[in-house]
Amino acid sequence: QANRDNVLAATAALTTVIASLNNKTEEKRHRVKVPGFVVNTVPLFTIDEFRSRYRLTRSAFEFVLGELMKYELLNQHEEPTSSKGIPGDKQLLIFLDYIGHQCNQSELEVLYDVSAGKVNEIVHSLPRKIVPTLSSQFIKWPTELEAHTNAEGTLYHSGFPNVLGAIDGSHIEISTASSDFTTRKYRQAITLQAVASRNLLFYDVFVGCSGRMHDARVFQYSPLAAKVQTGENMYGLHLLGDGAYPLLNGLLTPFVDNGNLSNVQKQYNKHLSVARQVVERAFGQLKARFRRLRYIYQRDVPSICYTIVAACTLHNICILKNEASFEEDLDDLIDDYQDDQLAPQNNNQTTQQKRWAIAESL
Template sequence: MSREAVEELVQVIAVTNRIPVQHIPLEKKVLFSLWVLGKQESFLSVGDRFGLAKSTAHYIFKQFINVMLTLLPQYIRWPENHREAIRQFHERSQGFPGVIGAIDGCHIPIKQPRHNAHDYYNRKQFHSIILQGICDHRMMFTDIFIGMPGRVHDARVFRNSDIYNQIINEDNPLIPQDMHILGDSAYPIMLNVLTPFRDNGHLAADQLNYNYKLSCLRSIIERAFGRLKGKFRRLKYMDVSDPIFGTDIIAVACILHNFIIATDNDDEEFDFEDLPEEPVDEDEDDDLEIENRNQGVQKRRNIVNILRN
């Protein structure tokens, strides 16, 4: 994060007038909080580095988190115009039409929660909070849904998110019929959510070509998560036993992720390693989703034909 970006962030926070300066300058509070998010050091260690008592350090960090949360609608919002994203994704894939972003889930490791610890224990055998994110061609998050326990399947997380209800809203759909986001096979195929063909070893060449192009484009969300965890290493393991506060920390990291891209135009990328995708659970489909899925299957066939030509 450049010095200029830090200075701009300080100004943005100052305008909110929600962090009292008191005897500690606002810039110092912001730098301290960014250091906490960017490193895996203890509060005691970071407090010593900044000349702060442990209790004061905790108080300042919670202040920072609460103020940054008020900025979420400003920095993470659904685009009104998708033309640039469609153009960029189309060029990168040499022909895949209508793509406006990619969706995936990411497990953020946390300390064992005091309550309902079993729910947060995922299949990789650690406790986690799930971050569902959608990003555009710049790796900027256009939607996030955070807080579901690590034991929950990606498809169920998706169905519980606001974005799902907005997508299936027939009266006022969020995404036009000719546009879509890309997901892996853990997600249900829908009119506006395209997923790969299940590779059973008997896919046709056209289907394999579709899967390859979709996978290349969909990797943008994995790289976004990689950048997020690379910039804010506190997310590699959060020593937080309160999932609600942990959820707030993750949200603030996502806000800062977008702020940095918008301010620094930072193209740095990081390696990403997360849980492998799961097969989608199709037992929960209702009539509306079945109809939507059929429309998605037909759209996928149409795109296979487009990519063939």
């Protein structure tokens, strides 16, 4: 009798679970969508409401849309359940909503009255269209005039001479199943390496290396390493990095503090730290504007890389268009990532002498 009661109880429980699953499936099948949101509601947004939702002003949005349409990158997607295509402006709004927030794709499906498959297609395909065309236009190495203008501004604000830009790495947490991306803090992350100017413009970005990889090694993997080491297009200037980077003629780093630094060395480190903060601020503004970069719930690493570079491209467009930053979101974006492994010391006398000469001039 006891066994029979157990079987009946188990059967009843299983029936309840199946019924619950059926109800959820039925609910999903008949999910209520919002018709006409883009046509009827978005035009009524105030300036602040539009910017808060899409992380760009209407002016910047129209500029990006125009660039994408110019290159015929926004084709009309055909809905499986409808003969109507998805207009280009709607595709861009969906992508900006996705990259600007930590919302689920199902929320976008409901809000924009688009199938789940098409939402997924848009958020994955648009970055692959933005990067090959727009990224090369808006993330680019400075001209000699631009580089020296940046150096003059950096000298004025920090006292450090001949600075082309600052380099650093930032972790972007991801959800890939690969253990190769597990960091020393047991998070899964990919590293974004970037060079930023004094006005927080990205001159160069490199993404794809595991978050467990040290900054010096990421740097060596990047095409930037050869440029810095050969002096190509460095215009007699240099980058600034923290102690995780190698000391090179084109990349200056702090004196290692073993507790016995001279006042000259301490002063040099202080000026370098102030000048180098621009890249940290650039990362902060990037993640404040495009909240998806706080955590990218994707498993395909190439798609993740495209999404990150697309965000960097849009960041630069916003800088060039004098878009206001999202300062209110910066407080909770303190990046606790810091590569505490120092790069091997460079014994090259010319490079050492250059650093000492700058230190003694400050």
